[in-house]
Amino acid sequence: MKELKGMCVPVCTTFDSAGDSIDEVSYLKHIDAMIEAGVHIIMVCGGTGEFAYLSTEEKRRLVEISARHVEGRAMFVAQTSAISTRDTIEATKHAADQGVDAAMILPPYFEGPDLEGVYYHFEAINTAVDVPIMVYNIPQHSGIDITPDYFRRLLELSNVRYIKDSMGDLVRIQELVETGGIIFNGGDPIAFQGLLAGCQGCVWGTINAMPREAVQLYDLVSSGRLVEANEIWKRVLPFQLFVWSTPVYNPAVKAAANFQGFSVGEGRKPQLVLADSELERLKSALASLNVSS
Numbered sequence: 001m002k003e004l005k006g007m008c009v010p011v012c013t014t015f016d017s018a019g020d021s022i023d024e025v026s027y028l029k030h031i032d033a034m035i036e037a038g039v040h041i042i043m044v045c046g047g048t049g050e051f052a053y054l055s056t057e058e059k060r061r062l063v064e065i066s067a068r069h070v071e072g073r074a075m076f077v078a079q080t081s082a083i084s085t086r087d088t089i090e091a092t093k094h095a096a097d098q099g100v101d102a103a104m105i106l107p108p109y110f111e112g113p114d115l116e117g118v119y120y121h122f123e124a125i126n127t128a129v130d131v132p133i134m135v136y137n138i139p140q141h142s143g144i145d146i147t148p149d150y151f152r153r154l155l156e157l158s159n160v161r162y163i164k165d166s167m168g169d170l171v172r173i174q175e176l177v178e179t180g181g182i183i184f185n186g187g188d189p190i191a192f193q194g195l196l197a198g199c200q201g202c203v204w205g206t207i208n209a210m211p212r213e214a215v216q217l218y219d220l221v222s223s224g225r226l227v228e229a230n231e232i233w234k235r236v237l238p239f240q241l242f243v244w245s246t247p248v249y250n251p252a253v254k255a256a257a258n259f260q261g262f263s264v265g266e267g268r269k270p271q272l273v274l275a276d277s278e279l280e281r282l283k284s285a286l287a288s289l290n291v292s293s
Contacts, residue, residue, distance in 0.1 A: 001132060004075055004102055004162060005200050007214045008184065009039050009207035010046025012254055012264040013054065013062065019268045022058060026263055028069050030208075033262055035073050037211035040201065040218075042070050043077040043104065047138070048205035048253055051079055053268040056087075060094055067098035077134065081106035085121050092129045102132040104164060104203075109142040118144060119153065126157040134162035134184070148175040155181050164203045168244065173197050188240040192233040195221045206243055208264065209256035210236060210289060235288045242285035246278065255282055260289075 011034060014026040031042055044066045045051045045059050054062070063078045070076045080091035080103045092103045105125065107118045126133065135154060139145035146154070146163065154160045161182055165173060168187030176183045177198040185194030185202045194202065195218065207214045213236050220229035243252045250267050255274050257264045259282070266273055274282065 002075060002101055004041060004077070004132075004134070004182065004184070006040025006075075007207060007211075007218050008041035008043050008075075008077065008201055008203040009034050009211065009214075010043040010048040010079075010203060010205055011066075012208050012250075012257060013045075013049045013268075014263070014265050015268055017265075019266070022062070023265065024065060026265065027062075028065065030262060030264055031066065031069060034207070034211050035070070038215040039074060039207060039211050040215075041075040041077055041101075041203075042066065043079065043203060045079040046104070046203070046205070047079075047141075048208065048250060049079075050250060050268055050271070051081070053271070056091075059091065063095050063098050063100070067100070075101045077102045077104055079104040079106075079136070081109070081136065083108050083110050083112075085124050088121070089125055089128045092125055092131060096129050096131040100131060102134050102162060103129075104134040104136050106136045106138070106142055107144040107146065109144070112142070112144050115144075115150065118146075118150075122154055122160065123157060126159045129159075131159060132161045133157075133159045134164055135160060136164050136166075136186075138166040138186070140167070148172070148179050151176060151181060152179050155179065162200075166203075170194070170197065173199060187244075189237070189244050191240065192217060192221070192229065196226075205249065205253050206236075206239060206256065208253055208262065209260045209286075210239070213289065235291065238285040238288055239282075242282055246274075248272070248274065252278075252282060255279060256286060259283065259286060 014023040078095040082088040137146040164186045166186030
């Protein structure tokens, strides 16, 4: 199986105007726009895809239609997290049947177990499904921190290959790189620095609004053209700082994507659109992104 590498977009899920059902036409069009911009990896049902607001049936449908639509044009990952081990195994089996290149999985994230229970969870999934696993570390929301030492333990499981770390802590990223696992940065404001530290890529929600810039950044870092990479980074940084500081990340990303010409609509309720004052701040943060280098 191919190894994940490069820029990964957790694609926004698009809904009808009422938020009652998924707008599959707009959703697949957005995936096309990401692939046409050169994004290396499409991820469905990620946090930026409003995973927590989707029913089990909707998640399965998104994995199925996305797998058929991507059809080898990019690498393909699905988040298959669930609170129970049984439900996570079922979701991961379904994703594996659709041909995913990896499954991204959180530790059980609500009133979760202790670390021995977390290990049991990943060990059981590893045994039940033969698919590469990307561990998802976002302790500010899950309540469980996958530390570098704990990730070393998880790497002993045959299918655990990757970790997405969304702490936004560059020291933590460097410690994870030292584990020998394959690290994807998930902290928006340190995407550039994470690549310099040795991350193999980024799982980066704001790619939904700036796919070409994200791919350019990756390509420039990969080729050692760091002065040019830094110029790209300076243009995108105000946007990264904005979304990292707002308490409503998904509505901010969707608003930005809409401003940038990608039709992704609004979030599913109870996520509300940004207030007018926040929209003005967002527009200001996007201004440097829209200045040609």
